[in-house]
Amino acid sequence: xxxxxxxxxxxxxxxxxxxxxxxxxxxxxxxxxxxxxxxxxxxxxxxxxxxxxxxxxxxxxxxxxxxxxxxxxxxxxxxxxxxxxxxxxxxxxxxxxxxxxxxxxxxxxxxxxxxxxxxxxxxxxxxxxxxxxxxxxxxxxxxxxxxxxxxxxxxxxxxxxxxxxxxxxxxxxxxxxxxxxxxxxxxxxxxxxxxxxxxxxxxxxxxxxxxxxxxxxxxxxxxxxxxxxxxxxxxxxxxxxxxxxxxxxxxxxxxxxxxxxxxxxxxxxxxxxxxxxxxxxxxxxxxxxxxxxxxxxxxxxxxxxxxxxxxxxxxxxxxxxxxxxxxxxxxxxxxxxxxxxxxxxxxxxxxxxxxxxxxxxxxxxxxxxxxxxxxxxxxxxxxxxxxxxxxxxxxxxxxxxxxxxxxxxxxxxxxx
Amino acid sequence: xxxxxxxxxxxxxxxxxxxxxxxxxxxxxxxxxxxxxxxxxxxxxxxxxxxxxxxxxxxxxxxxxxxxxxxxxxxxxxxxxxxxxxxxxxxxxxxxxxxxxxxxxxxxxxxxxxxxxxxxxxxxxxxxxxxxxxxxxxxxxxxxxxxxxxxxxxxxxxxxxxxxxxxxxxxxxxxxxxxxxxxxxxxxxxxxxxxxxxxxxxxxxxxxxxxxxxxxxxxxxxxxxxxxxxxxxxxxxxxxxxxxxxxxxxxxxxxxxxxxxxxxxxxxxxxxxxxxxxxxxxxxxxxxxxxxxxxxxxxxxxxxxxxxxxxxxxxxxxxxxxxxxxxxxxxx
Numbered sequence: 001x002x003x004x005x006x007x008x009x010x011x012x013x014x015x016x017x018x019x020x021x022x023x024x025x026x027x028x029x030x031x032x033x034x035x036x037x038x039x040x041x042x043x044x045x046x047x048x049x050x051x052x053x054x055x056x057x058x059x060x061x062x063x064x065x066x067x068x069x070x071x072x073x074x075x076x077x078x079x080x081x082x083x084x085x086x087x088x089x090x091x092x093x094x095x096x097x098x099x100x101x102x103x104x105x106x107x108x109x110x111x112x113x114x115x116x117x118x119x120x121x122x123x124x125x126x127x128x129x130x131x132x133x134x135x136x137x138x139x140x141x142x143x144x145x146x147x148x149x150x151x152x153x154x155x156x157x158x159x160x161x162x163x164x165x166x167x168x169x170x171x172x173x174x175x176x177x178x179x180x181x182x183x184x185x186x187x188x189x190x191x192x193x194x195x196x197x198x199x200x201x202x203x204x205x206x207x208x209x210x211x212x213x214x215x216x217x218x219x220x221x222x223x224x225x226x227x228x229x230x231x232x233x234x235x236x237x238x239x240x241x242x243x244x245x246x247x248x249x250x251x252x253x254x255x256x257x258x259x260x261x262x263x264x265x266x267x268x269x270x271x272x273x274x275x276x277x278x279x280x281x282x283x284x285x286x287x288x289x290x291x292x293x294x295x296x297x298x299x300x301x302x303x304x305x306x307x308x309x310x311x312x313x314x315x316x317x318x319x320x321x322x323x324x325x326x327x328x329x330x331x332x333x334x335x336x337x338x339x340x341x342x343x344x345x346x347x348x349x350x351x352x353x354x355x356x357x358x359x360x361x362x363x364x365x366x367x368x369x370x371x372x373x374x375x376x377x378x379x380x381x382x383x384x385x386x387x388x389x390x391x392x393x394x395x396x397x398x399x400x401x402x403x404x405x406x407x408x409x410x411x412x413x414x415x416x
Numbered sequence: 417x418x419x420x421x422x423x424x425x426x427x428x429x430x431x432x433x434x435x436x437x438x439x440x441x442x443x444x445x446x447x448x449x450x451x452x453x454x455x456x457x458x459x460x461x462x463x464x465x466x467x468x469x470x471x472x473x474x475x476x477x478x479x480x481x482x483x484x485x486x487x488x489x490x491x492x493x494x495x496x497x498x499x500x501x502x503x504x505x506x507x508x509x510x511x512x513x514x515x516x517x518x519x520x521x522x523x524x525x526x527x528x529x530x531x532x533x534x535x536x537x538x539x540x541x542x543x544x545x546x547x548x549x550x551x552x553x554x555x556x557x558x559x560x561x562x563x564x565x566x567x568x569x570x571x572x573x574x575x576x577x578x579x580x581x582x583x584x585x586x587x588x589x590x591x592x593x594x595x596x597x598x599x600x601x602x603x604x605x606x607x608x609x610x611x612x613x614x615x616x617x618x619x620x621x622x623x624x625x626x627x628x629x630x631x632x633x634x635x636x637x638x639x640x641x642x643x644x645x646x647x648x649x650x651x652x653x654x655x656x657x658x659x660x661x662x663x664x665x666x667x668x669x670x671x672x673x674x675x676x677x678x679x680x681x682x683x684x685x686x687x688x689x690x691x692x693x694x695x696x697x698x699x700x701x702x703x704x705x706x707x708x709x710x711x712x713x714x715x716x717x718x719x720x721x722x723x724x725x726x727x728x729x730x731x732x733x734x735x736x737x738x739x740x741x742x743x744x745x746x747x748x
Binding site for chain 1: 557559606703708709711712
């Protein structure tokens with residue numbers, strides 16, 4: 001099969017980029033795979049793609065190079081195809097509209113895969129006939145704004161498949177969207193096996209990693225760890241990551257006198273060498289679209305104590321077997337979960353071994369196998385059936401658009 | 417999963433170019449011993465440097481595994497060497513060459529045993545193959561887990577600490593310390609009256625005798641003649657042995673001489689014999705640069721000159737120091 005990924009910017013840092021590289025690299029063992037990046041802002045990508053994957057870009061933003069296109073007049077004009085309700089709308093333009101359209105109409109592949117809502121909309125509207133259209137959801141439907149959900153409702157019926165990273169989100173898609181003939185499948189993100197030996201569970205360190213963002217609730221973690229320290233002052237906590245919350249978290253640590261026990265480590269890439277320095281992983285988020293760090297910690301042999309927040313943790317951790325799920329937002333419950341594993345060396349090491357075994361299902365080979373099955377099924381749909389489905393999808397799209405418009409008109413009339 | 421934090425997340429049509437590091441502590445910009453010697457600029461695009469995986473052992477030894485496609489079986493491998501050069505050194509001979517040998521798995525391996533002395537400083541790592549110009553190397557995976565919470569055994573030879581790290585240009589370097597005796601700083605307990613240091617002494621023949629009657633010395637950096645001392649006592653914590661000590665330094669000892677601006681006090685232990693000294697530092701772990709990570713809140717203190725604040729911090733060499741500074745006005 002020929003498979004073409006379309007991504008916002010393959011040259012930067014981020015979960016979507018990493019997971020796309022993992023997937024593309026594994027698929028490239030047996031298929032012809034390319035990654036097309038809408039933007040290129042630097043010479044070399046931060047993560048190195050597999051040499052078997054072709055990487056190219058559509059708009060060149062390398063400042064100071066002859067190919068720089070940031071001064072193109074079209075680049076200053078707003079996009080009309082890329083939806084204005086999308087979070088990255090401001091970075092898109094008449095130039096990206098045109099380049100992406102030309103790319104999609106000229107596709108010479110069996111499957112095209114979009115990696116964010118705005119690009120999925122492009123694919124739904126513009127991908128050449130005969131190419132199977134797959135839209136990936138790396139976040140969740142629930143976290144999109146109402147205007148964006150409306151756009152996706154009208155556009156996604158023209159896709160052949162929508163993939164989510166959790167079963168929970170796939171269920172939401174099936175419930176809230178009318179997607180006849182569109183396959184909605186949950187395929188988790190993949191995490192490769194670390195190149196280092198796993199943690200041995202002897203170090204007295206708890207490790208957390210992720211952007212220092214409000215949704216990670218590191219404030220709760222710090223308060224919970226204060227209770228851990230009161231009982232087990234020999235255990236300490238490392239938090240890896242950078243972010244806007246750093247100063248606030250620093251102040252909280254200082255105010256509570258926890259500066260001998262909790263350390264803000266700054267960003268680390270890769271994280272595997274850091275996970276293996278710990279014996280327990282911890283996640284205190286209020287929301288996780290997937291829970292990549294949970295899988296990473298487990299693949300390094302750490303049992304993870306995680307809040308049972310939507311959507312991912314409960315689908316990754318088997319509570320009491322390879323980690324612990326605790327109620328979201330509860331300091332006491334997080335502390336109790338950590339202390340349970342801290343105070344029982346046998347339990348902790350046993351769960352660490354189970355975590356190592358159970359997380360093998362997220363190996364890129366396993367995950368790519370599920371995508372491969374999906375893509376093969378889509379590509380083998382007969383051309384006739386495929387085009388019939390899309391005609392129906394297109395009709396449905398316009399019908400939905402009409403009804404959505406009339407509904408919003410109605411709402412406006414009511415509030416007026 | 418984290419929402420993708422791709423560059424370009426902020427602002428219309430102005431993708432940012434580099435991920436940002438941790439924000440500085442309030443004092444970061446004003447401390448006087450920022451490293452001024454930086455590493456060589458990165459290689460030009462295309463001259464891709466081989467990457468090196470490092471494994472540290474708890475004794476202070478390092479193993480370097482080099483991905484060198486082709487080199488492992490080529491004839492050049494016979495003369496290949498890993499070269500460490502101390503940065504900023506005038507002396508051309510201050511260089512350590514380690515033979516690179518095929519490891520049997522298609523890679524080249526070099527070993528830096530703890531017994532090979534490396535002077536204190538930053539050592540840039542190169543690969544030298546046959547007669548070719550030595551090339552800088554890029555860091556791969558660094559397995560430093562055995563450095564975490566390191567507790568070296570008894571010995572009187574200098575304590576060797578080597579931590580491999582990535583320079584800001586993305587090259588591999590090794591930070592080295594070589595100390596005897598050495599006073600490792602542990603927990604620092606702060607309140608309005610002073611700082612209590614919990615530490616552990618290494619590399620003396622008789623720690624109990626050395627510490628009995630030892631003092632903590634605070635030396636004023638701008639005027640080395642000004643020294644304040646505080647008595648050192650054996651640690652009483654559970655599990656403590658005769659290498660562990662504790663010491664409380666009252667802030668009023670430091671604020672009396674303060675006349676505004678920033679005073680920095682470097683901390684040393686002076687042994688019972690009055691002769692031997694040990695710098696107080698924190699080097700027995702995997703963290704190459706402590707300053708931003710081992711951070712402590714400044715405590716408000718009363719000084720004759722003006723309202724002041726005092727607090728400990730780690731220098732660019734991971735030595736422990738205290739600073740006395742003006743207290744910023746309370747907001748609002």
